[in-house]
Amino acid sequence: MSAPTGAWTTGRLAEVTRDSERLVRLRFEVADRIDHLPGQHYVLRLRAEDGYTAQRSYSIASDPADPLLELMIECLPDGEVSSFMHAEARVGDEFELRGPIGGWFTWAGDVPALCLAGGSGVVPIVSMMRHARRLGVEHLLRVVVVGRTLPELPYEDELVGRADLIALTRENLGSRVAAPPYPDELVDLVDGVDRAYVCGSVGFASFAQRVLGEAGMRADAVRVEQFGATS
């Protein structure tokens, strides 16, 4: 199935929720919106009065059937776009948006899959979860998320109770002692899936691929979306 690609359009900010000091949830009314596939992203472009622009890509968190387009943006210390959206964006503001983009890291609700996401890498996975719920195919999607602490995890409220495993690395969760996921915690989840989606920082993605391999996941069935810097 070929993924849709959209052109530049305008998005009017309809809802802003500052989930934490580092996370802002933005919901846009998008003109001439093209339905996305869960896992795709949008480009957000800011334009100063003199024509100077800055643009970044952000994963979509919403289900395609959601009347609004939802992005969750993590504020980065030097982030020109993310820090502006945190500090300045208000309901009613208009933004240049382009999307949906990306046809590889997508899940259409058609094949059994395992998602392994770290930190803000959960955003496209949330889109997949919401999609699965609406289609009534939640049994096809297994979700493992890794975070430092529960409050730092985006969409904590939707993940608790839904994710098959939440692995916290800096605090205990129930009887689970803080640690990244172990291969033996993933063996049963890998069993029977056709595809794995890995999303997170470069360091996380590298860890995730290794631990999935140790749990028995075929490397050529792993799709990766990674972000962030390495020197």
Add this chain to the structure above:
Amino acid sequence: MAFTRGFTGKRRGDRAARGDRLPPGQYDTGTDWPTLTAEATPRATPEGWSITVDGLVEEERAWDWREAHALPGSTYAGDIHCVTTWSKFDMRFTGVSVDTLLDAARPRPEAAYVMAHSSSGYTTNLPLDDLRGGKAWIVWEVDGKPLSVPHGGPVRLLVPHLYFWKSAKWISRLELMGRDRPGFWEANGYHDRGDPWLEQRYQGDP
């Protein structure tokens, strides 16, 4: 186009410092070198590496690690630009000019496009002209050090005048073609040519 209320741009310093070396919509990533990969990173070694030039050529040719190093060396010193909007300045890559490989294989007159293949299964398509005339390399060294596997080592393609997804990591084959056909990202919505100065990011851009 309307402007964004309240936005002044706090990274203008990039543009001021880099002047006309920063393509539109890009920022200076500084000392960071982000890695972006769609597939699982393969286990790649110099001993296991080779490159083949085939398709519409007079003579199919292949080089392994040792043979490639015996070819005349060539260095690119300059900038690279990623479609995810970072640019990295004053890098130094060492390897062999793609001209050297093409001259040995001798493209047939009808060859006009190239599909670059990686050992990971990744592909990207380029016009043949973008690989000739001193504009493209296969490289195994960056800033004096061996290219790491996450950055495409032991050997990657380097086409620095185009967005960096065209510089295929873990390069294993250059297939010369008479007609263009989309590679991996190109089939997923990205531009067939990818000139950063024209902002050819996605299909449909000029």
